[in-house]
Amino acid sequence: MAHFIVLLGPPGAGKGTQAKAICEALNIPHISSGDIFREHLSKQTELGKLADGYIKCGQLVPDDVTIRMIGDRLKQADCANGALLDGFPRTIAQAQALDELLRKMNARVQTAISLNVPAEVLVERLSGRWSCPSCGRVYHEVYNPPKQAGICDEDDTTLIQRPDDRAETVRQRIEVYQNQTEPLIEYYRQKGVLVGVDGTQSIEAVQHDILASLAGVR
Ligand code: ADP
Ligand code: AMP
Secondary structure, three states: OOEEEEEEOOOOOOHHHHHHHHHHHHOOOEEEHHHHHHHHHHOOOHHHHHHHHHHOOOOOOOHHHHHHHHHHHHOOHHHOOEEEEEOOOOOHHHHHHHHHHHHHOOOOEEEEEEEEOOHHHHHHHHHOEEEOOOOOOEEEOOOEOOOOOOEOOOOOOEOEOOHHHOHHHHHHHHHHHHHHHOHHHHHHHHOOOEEEEEOOOOHHHHHHHHHHHHHHHO
8 A cells, every 4th residue: 555644844854854754664765845946946937936035034935836746746756655745735725635635546644744843943943054066965063063064964965054044034934834734733633643742852762753654654
């Protein structure tokens, strides 16, 4: 059976950090809507330029554009076995569209993992976040530093800080999360697929809890 897993949580909750272990455990690809938008932006595509206008000010990219992009991604051959969705869905309309896309593939969201982290912790996490523009791996200057400051452990690329991780934009993103994305927790609870994980623990402890909650689906 295909494993479609949704990772929910506010910006900075640790979704990207936890993605690799989940994908390795279930042998599924990592689909991050934010990473796909940033890839488009670095290639200066029309979609990338459109998305950037919203990303810069901490707003969501419109549903129709985002749903089409993820729909195309899910049609690729590597998703036959499932996928880990990180940052999508972010609205009820996106969640309903995902259900419909998966229904056509004879699949459904099997588990939605909600990483719970209070807002006060998020600003500190995001202001210390450094990411690899090449492989997408994320670090934190205090909590998860690279072996050599400013350099990715995996591929030696120079790490960057995301422009939308500035404190003012982060506050806007958290508000958008609370208004538009938090209702998805109830959406998936009602479907009986929600698992809540305490995201304030160490990276290793969070990973342990997530993998334990997925033990039944493996
Ligand atoms: P998201 O993908 O949910 O926006 P990230 O995975 O990029 O979040 O994590 C945000 C920042 O917090 C990164 O700098 C990451 O290294 C750090 N981080 C992630 N999980 C933890 C944790 N459990 N404890 C402390 N810092 C963490
Ligand atoms: P992320 O990398 O998940 O933090 O996303 C960065 C930014 O990309 C968000 O603040 C949004 O502007 C945009 N974005 C990512 N995923 C979505 C989505 N599912 N719907 C709308 N906008 C999104």
